[in-house]
Amino acid sequence: MLKLGIIGTNWITQQFIDAATASGEWQLSAVYSRRLDRADEFASQNGTPETFDDLTTFMTTGDFDAVYIASPNSLHFSQAKMAIEAGKHVIVEKPAAANQAEFEQIDETLKAHPDVLYFEAARQIHEENFKRIQAKLKTMARIQGATLTYMKYSSRYDAVLAGQEPNVFSLKFAGGALQDLGVYLAYDAVAWFGMPDDVAYYPTLGPTKVDDKGIAILRYPSFTVTLNTGKSSNSYLPSEINGLKDTLVMDNAAELAKVTYYDADGQAENLGVAPDDNPMLAEARDFAAVINDPVKHTQTYQAWLQLSRNVNKLLFNLRQSAHLYFSDTERDTPAE
Structure with missing residues (x-):
């Protein structure tokens, strides 16, 4: 134990x-x-x-x-x-x-x-439905882009509207929509499509000068991925990955409770399984497995670590594109 x-x-x-x-x-x-x-x-x-x-x-x-x-x-x-x-x-x-x-x-x-x-x-990334999407993408003949959405009204936004500055909406504490809910979308994009060639972030700044919501555009060699995130509003839009005639549809690009594949004839196939009652159960098991036997899981661990590096780089580059800085040091550091 x-x-x-x-x-x-x-x-x-x-x-x-x-x-x-x-x-x-x-x-x-x-x-x-x-x-x-x-x-x-x-x-x-x-x-x-x-x-x-x-x-x-x-x-x-x-x-x-x-x-x-x-x-x-x-x-x-x-x-x-x-x-x-x-x-x-x-x-x-x-x-x-x-x-x-x-x-x-x-x-x-x-x-x-x-x-x-x-x-x-x-x-x-540890949940079964995430892995099923990843596997299905390998069978799709051509990817033409994706629109991924995760937007939920924060329980702390009422405080922002009342003139306060909660940590999650503070530049001092590295807050904002991209650094919170947007991380899930960044993980989706990097894990499923790799690192983009070029990025741009278009934030909507709120009273505390962080991004209350925003749209990110990730450009790949032959398609574009749009990330739509926010903490000052709710969205019920599904997320999609577009093939040539086929499409993968998710009820939510972060929670992935329902995943449906539509083939070229529009026939629907349910790809998902019922998620765990606690969405953190899969990662708790995975982390324990690696710690208990790191040699056996070396390749998996290194892949997770590299994915984390890439997501961190993507988030930084997106903020740089929007001139959204957490410190003066960041202003002098170019995006890569």
């Missing part, structure tokens, strides 16, 4: 703990929060005795094999780096890092600690 430490005590942390527990591979062993009373409350709810409000003490003395990081986006890099240096495996919520410079430092830190594994928690 792998021992799990957590950073963050919000709803997504609880969802991951529930998934990890349901997988039968993990047990929660340590909780960190900036407020000890909150750490104690969260730990009590989950039957865990060890709590911390000092991050260094948590990393160096906490009894856990891997840490799940679900803090504000801007803290992912520094906390992951600290964990790697402490010899802890890392599961970091997306986005793994705010920019390419941070990801390059993570890579260097991993090289210095070769026994430590690092995962970005991009949950949908």
Whole structure:
């Protein structure tokens, strides 16, 4: 049984703990929060005795094999780096890092600690329906493009409209629609089609100057992929991948609850399976399998890590195209 430490005590942390527990591979062993009373409350709810409000003490003395990081986006890099240096495996919520410079430092830190594994928690790439789409694409004679949508009204947007600046809508904390829901679409595009030749992002900036919503255009040699994301509105549009006469349709490009293939005659084939009740269950199982037998899963792990690098690069290049910066340093760093 792998021992799990957590950073963050919000709803997504609880969802991951529930998934990890349901997988039968993990047990929660340590909780960190900036407020000890909150750490104690969260730990009590989950039957865990060890709590911390000092991050260094948590990393160096906490009894856990891997840490799940679900803090504000801007803290992912520094906390992951600290964990790697402490010899802890890392599961970091997306986005793994705010920019390419941070990801390059993570890579260097991993090289210095070769026994430590690092995962970005991009949950949908571990799910069965994602893999079925990937397999079906290989059978389609010609791909002519895709339109991928994931747009949901954020529970924190009411606060934005009231004049506040929640972390997920703050440039200081590397927030915005692209860095949140847009990551799912970026993973879809890179995993299914590879890295694009050219990109452009057209954001709609809100009161806090982050992208409340936006449209990204990814240009490939023979087709274009459009990503439509946002946190200030709801969308119920399906997502499509267009072949020559055939089409793959998803109810949602991130949650992938329903996947349908339409052949050249318009005949529908249900490709999907019913998703797990907890959408993080598949990744919890996969991460445990790799940690328990890293030699057996070396190729898979390296593929995930490279995919994470590429997605990070894509997100950075999209923001650069829109002159959407999290720091002055980014203004001086050209897109690649």
